[in-house]
Amino acid sequence: AQKITQTQPGMFVQEKEAVTLDCTYDTSDPSYGLFWYKQPSSGEMIFLIYQGSYDQQNATEGRYSLNFQKARKSANLVISASQLGDSAMYFCAMREGEGNYQLIWGAGTKLIIKP
Amino acid sequence: GAGVSQTPSNKVTEKGKYVELRCDPISGHTALYWYRQSLGQGPEFLIYFQGTGAADDSGLPNDRFFAVRPEGSVSTLKIQRTERGDSAVYLCASSLEAPNVLTFGAGSRLTVL
Numbered sequence: 011a012q013k014i015t016q017t018q019p020g021m022f023v024q025e026k027e028a029v030t031l032d033c034t035y036d037t038s039d040p041s042y043g044l045f046w047y048k049q050p051s052s053g054e055m056i057f058l059i060y061q062g063s064y065d066q067q068n069a070t071e072g073r074y075s076l077n078f079q080k081a082r083k084s085a086n087l088v089i090s091a092s093q094l095g096d097s098a099m100y101f102c103a104m105r106e107g108e109g110n111y112q113l114i115w116g117a118g119t120k121l122i123i124k125p
Numbered sequence: 126g127a128g129v130s131q132t133p134s135n136k137v138t139e140k141g142k143y144v145e146l147r148c149d150p151i152s153g154h155t156a157l158y159w160y161r162q163s164l165g166q167g168p169e170f171l172i173y174f175q176g177t178g179a180a181d182d183s184g185l186p187n188d189r190f191f192a193v194r195p196e197g198s199v200s201t202l203k204i205q206r207t208e209r210g211d212s213a214v215y216l217c218a219s220s221l222e223a224p225n226v227l228t229f230g231a232g233s234r235l236t237v238l
Contacts, residue, residue, distance in 0.1 A: 014167070045226075053214065055168075055229035101167050111158070111181060113227070115167030 013037065014102055014116035022122050023092050030077070031087040031119050033102030042106045044085040045113065046076065049099040058100075061085055097123045127151075129230035131217050137236045138207055146202040146233045150219030157200050158227060159192055160216040168216055174200060207237045 015034045023029040035044065046058040061069045061076045069076040077086040089096055099120050103113040130149040138144055150157050155176055160168035170184040177197045185191070189207075194200040204211055214234050218227035 047229075052231060053234075054231045055216065055218070055227075057226050057228070060226060103167070111156070111173045112170040112184070113160075113168070115169070117165070117167050 012116075013106075013114045014104055016100075016102055016116035016119050018119045019117075020120040020122070022124055024124050025094060026091055029089045029092050029096075029121065031089075031100050031102075031121065033085045033087065033116060035083050035085060035102075035104050037083075037104065037106050039107045041108050042104055044076070044078070045103040045105070046074070046085075046087045047101045047103065048096075049101060049118070051098070055101070059087065092123050094123050094125060097121060129217055129219055129228055131215075131230035131233050133233055134231065135234045135236075137238065139238050140207060140209060142207050142237075144204045144207055144235060146204075146215050146217075146235070148200045148202070148217030148219075148230060150198065150200070150217070151228055152198075154219035154221055154228075155197070156220045156222055156225070157194060158218045158220075159200070159202050160218065162214045162216055162232070164213075171202070171215075204235075207235075209237050211235060212237045 013036050017032050042063045044061045048056045059069050059071045059074045059076050061078045068078050073090045075088045099118045101118045102116045132147045157174040159171040162168040172192050173181040174194045189205045192202045214232040216232045218229040220227050
């Protein structure tokens with residue numbers, strides 16, 4: 011079974027609109043962390059936001075927020091007021107368990123912002 | 126350095142040849158990771174170093190793959206007898222200590238003909 015599922019292979023969004031990128035995860039470990047990374051065409055993975063499984067509040071970083079719904083095992087990324095520079099691949103990733111250093115990644119969503 | 130540096134950025138080789146990919150992490154970062162990203166997929170974990178030692182090499186696909194980090198800084202990923210299926214982008218990342226947020230390099234794109 012897929013540990014990280016990103017169901018949207020591609021999305022087109024009008025500039026200045028908000029966009030939600032979906033991510034569902036599968037783990038039986040009570041301790042885990044969820045990450046979102048952006049990968050522009052240059053190839054470098056850029057960290058956006060992190061949510062720990064025990065965090066009480068949804069994570070926010072500037073225009074990025076994470077809609078964490080633990081019971082549904084979803085960790086959707088919300089980008090407010092999208093900009094042309096937001097066009098990129100977006101990956102959701104999970105680290106399972108204490109002391110585990112591996113990240114498990116989804117297949118990504120290609121986001122294109124239209125002017 | 127200011128960021129994670131990977132060389133070469135592109136490598137084209139023939140099937141059966143030996144390849145080395147280099148990663149220079151952020152200065153002071155003790156943890157170093159190698160991931161492999163095939164076309165249209167998310168990265169897959171290969172190996173993790175804490176200092177000079179490989180703390181977790183469970184992601185290396187077979188014994189043709191080997192990685193070293195002799196002085197706890199620069200790391201080299203070595204692939205022997207390359208196969209066409211090894212074609213991918215090899216990503217290196219580092220962090221101040223593990224497990225923390227990773228800073229990635231731009232990757233080394235390997236093409237095996």
